[in-house]
Amino acid sequence: MVTIKAPAKINLALDTLYKRDDNYHEVEMIMTTVDLADYITVTPRNDDKIVIQSNEFTIPLNEKNLAYQAAELFRKHFNIKQGVEIYIKKKIPVAAGLAGGSSNAAATLKALRELFKVDCTMDELAELGARLGSDIPFCVYGGTALATGRGEIIHPIPSPPKCWVILIKPRIGVSTKEIYEALNANEVQHLDIKGMLDCIELQDYQGICNRLGNSLESVTFERYPVVEEIKNKLIQFGADAVLMSGSGPTVFALVRKEYKLRRIINSINGCLREHEVYAVRLIG
Ligand SMILES: C[C@@](CO)(OP(=O)(O)O)[C@H](O)COP(=O)(O)OP(=O)(O)OC[C@H]1O[C@@H](n2ccc(N)nc2=O)[C@H](O)[C@@H]1O
Numbered sequence: 001m002v003t004i005k006a007p008a009k010i011n012l013a014l015d016t017l018y019k020r021d022d023n024y025h026e027v028e029m030i031m032t033t034v035d036l037a038d039y040i041t042v043t044p045r046n047d048d049k050i051v052i053q054s055n056e057f058t059i060p061l062n063e064k065n066l067a068y069q070a071a072e073l074f075r076k077h078f079n080i081k082q083g084v085e086i087y088i089k090k091k092i093p094v095a096a097g098l099a100g101g102s103s104n105a106a107a108t109l110k111a112l113r114e115l116f117k118v119d120c121t122m123d124e125l126a127e128l129g130a131r132l133g134s135d136i137p138f139c140v141y142g143g144t145a146l147a148t149g150r151g152e153i154i155h156p157i158p159s160p161p162k163c164w165v166i167l168i169k170p171r172i173g174v175s176t177k178e179i180y181e182a183l184n185a186n187e188v189q190h191l192d193i194k195g196m197l198d199c200i201e202l203q204d205y206q207g208i209c210n211r212l213g214n215s216l217e218s219v220t221f222e223r224y225p226v227v228e229e230i231k232n233k234l235i236q237f238g239a240d241a242v243l244m245s246g247s248g249p250t251v252f253a254l255v256r257k258e259y260k261l262r263r264i265i266n267s268i269n270g271c272l273r274e275h276e277v278y279a280v281r282l283i284g
């Protein structure tokens with residue numbers, strides 16, 4: 001039996017450059033890992049089946065699950081016949097812009113590598129993961145990275161300075177495909193990705209806060225106004241910087257000082273309590 005931690009990610013920057021001929025968008029994203037995680041436990045079975053179990057009943061427990069797809073691909077690629085049971089202990093909200101499914105798939109690949117003692121590199125696992133979803137290679141490596149291409153080309157970078165991250169997820173799920181399809185790539189205001197990379201290198205927290213940006217934000221805000229309302233409230237409560245993660249609907253706030261974190265959490269408890277709220281650390 002092997003258990004692997006599967007952390008959530010946030011996008012500190014998400015710039016869409018143009019729509020490609022294959023209908024994906026060419027992106028430049030700065031992604032980092034936060035301390036909110038699922039756990040994937042893989043146990044060998046006596047037959048050839050892949051069985052998914054979870055404490056979370058809203059995710060598919062069949063071949064639609066990304067962990068199932070990762071296991072199937074891994075077994076095919078390395079010619080493994082034995083079945084496995086995959087238990088997903090879920091804490092990351094689903095369809096939230098936090099890459100929960102992608103992280104589960106990446107952790108499944110790593111768990112199977114360990115369980116079956118397969119001699120392969122992280123790059124090979126990332127390449128397998130990329131066949132299933134654009135966010136999976138980042139989740140294989142973890143840490144902090146610049147992601148290019150459709151998001152699957154990973155360039156590791158240093159971690160940003162440590163801080164608190166408040167995550168607020170309204171009780172709606174957003175489809176990534178729907179948001180990308182509604183985006184007009186020609187109207188996007190591009191981000192200062194180079195400046196953001198410099199700030200991370202220099203550990204310039206304020207510079208990072210000033211450069212947060214996400215070109216999918218306005219598309220999600222238009223369709224789901226509650227997401228913009230949450231962002232505005234968090235700014236009003238005095239967070240250092242606030243942004244929607246990925247295609248949403250989760251909004252995150254960066255906060256450096258603990259006294260400020262407490263004050264903001266008190267304000268959230270006063271008027272945003274109908275949403276899911278998490279206070280976690282950047283683990284980069
Ligand atoms: C927006 C981001 C930001 O990290 O994350 P989430 O909000 O899903 O967490 C990612 O780009 C999401 O990656 P992922 O969720 O793996 O997407 P995929 O399964 O590869 O693609 C789902 C659909 O989104 C669109 N898509 C995805 C990636 C991309 N660079 N351009 C696109 O246009 C395509 O229509 C595709 O069919």
Ligand SMILES: Nc1ncnc2c1ncn2[C@@H]1O[C@H](COP(=O)(O)OP(=O)(O)O)[C@@H](O)[C@H]1O
Pocket residue numbers: 058059060064065066067088093094095096097098099100101102104105174176246248
């Ligand atoms: N292991 C999994 N965990 C979460 N969602 C999954 C998983 N496998 C498949 N899905 C499906 O993927 C979709 C996107 O979920 P998720 O990966 O949590 O969100 P996001 O892409 O916004 O980060 C959901 O609609 C869900 O049904």
